[in-house]
Amino acid sequence: MIKYTNYTDNTSEMKRFDIAAIGELNVDFILNGIESEPEIGKEKFASDMIVTLGSSTAIFAANAASIGSKVCFVGMTGNDMFGNLVAESLQAKGVDTSYLIRSNDVATGATICMSYGEDRANLTYQGAMDVMGYDDMDLSVFENTKHIHLSSLFMQTALLRDIDKVLAKAEENGVTVSLDTQWDPIEKWAMDWKNVLPHVTVFLPNEKELMALTGTSDVEEAIAAVQPYLGNAMVVKMGSKGSLLIKKDGSRNFLASFFNKEVVDAIGAGDSFNSGFISAFVAGHPLEDCQRNGNLTGAINTTAAGGTGAFASREAAEKTAKEKFNVELL
Template identity: 50%
Template sequence: MLSPLSAPKPPKRMENNYDVIVVGELNVDLILNHISTFPQIGKEVLARDMQMTLGSSSAIFASNLSTLGAKVLFKGATGNDMFGDFVISELSERGVDTSAIVRNRQLKTGATVAINIEDDRAMVTHPGAMEHYSAEDVDVALLSRAKHLHISSVFLQPALKHNLLTLLSKAKSCNLTTSLDTQWDPAEKWELDLPNVLPLVDVFLPNEAEIKCLTHQPTVESALNQIGRYANTVVVKLGVHGSISYYKGTPNNIPPFLNNAVVDAIGAGDSFNAGFIYRYLSGAPINDCQRFGNVMGALSTTAPGGTGAFTSRAAIMKKAKDHFNYTENDVKR
């Protein structure tokens, strides 16, 4: 467990009821744009633009879900430093309850440097405090105040991954629905006990590369056939090809909403997750959740970083209509 701790600053409200508790990593993203070529060892190249934004899969998900209108509490850890201050401030400004975020004086807040070149990018991450966060830091009393638990980036959080079954079991004992996005494994070992983990996960949200690596299967279809024996709902993000879900033995492809002027794709998958879970919480059919996830993922690419396009719910829905002709009337909760 994390120690020593100090109160997060500035503190955010602690409410009795939440739609979602997010347990995951916290870091800043330093995004370098307008670079002519990837740097080589011993050489220097110039970036004509740089931005610092709220990073991490979990934080982007929480921020965008809150902006859509859900009540969200974040449970995680940062260092007691300027990056930690920035992360907490950004989440708070977007309506996320940050009162359960702990600050560790001996560790640093995580940071990712992203180098964007055209449609490709390279990233380097310092995990910082997130490496030391454990399921033991999440108690039943906190979980009992929510409807849903979302967990992300377990391979960046070895202490959390080690006790993942414990955390999911706690959530189920409190009658929460659950979702999981493992994200990429930097070590590329892909060691996760899927047959025991996924029965406790209501919505599993990998992307195409991740599900193939996790199952050691050559195609998404064969991966879905394998884990479909013990998983509940599986939703695979396919980027410019949309998404495919697998529910009760039936696959369902939903076509993408395409942005022809992509700023960057940082956080697009996390934005998909936010859209999907937002509709899922309202009891919408899986294909409706999927479609809303697709449009939120596409919308994310219209502004820098994972949260730049999510300024307010009204602005989100206006942009969805103007850019992607998404005009369904049932998006209201």
């Protein structure tokens, strides 16, 4: 078992990567200016389209790399032109792609995002993201990273099936683990959380996900349900309210969000929170400081469009932190 009380051993190790992000990869086709809703048997026009790297785990990886962590990505795409787009986009963000898996059997996943004002109707073909399991991975990644971040489990059938193996391998190698399950699109919440959470160093749900996972309709009830199973700590993300840190011993720290009076959008705020929290965590900072950094990167995310717009560089994020929120980015 890993001892979670002292992280200094972990931080002093010279590993090639601070964080291996294990998760889904896809391209987004974002259609804007749609004249009316799609109808079977009819053709309609959108006045604008953006083709870009999608995936919430990719936002996490890109922003963690941007603020200074050494990040690699473990994920699967097809051996096709969209797989090239994904790999090149990650590289452009400073994320190492040597652990990407290119499948000849299945295409890169894609999401068609139809924007209607503030709302979006999304349609996803999971493709390669759904088939990457433990046996597909180059297991040397567990020797080469301090930490793994697992995300969007319910979009990845094979990874969810193999979660025990991934967690056991991490434990065997003294690698700490964070988990953000994200929402389950089919709302079955078929994760054996009582067996999974004890092996997770930092669990990172939002309020709705925590309630859905535990089958409760009250946040306090949901927290009480998972508390005995926490491996080390949990942070419940609460949107513009802020976040609640809960440690294994039951102690809590609520931290209000940094107020942004000019929110552009909150797309990817949760992933940006994760990137700030985990970057501070792998650098050896106490959990309360990691939480403050997470709230800060979540707030920085809301100052520009999309999940990565505010994290063009560490300098840009530092400048926003100072000028808008009067806080130092860790």
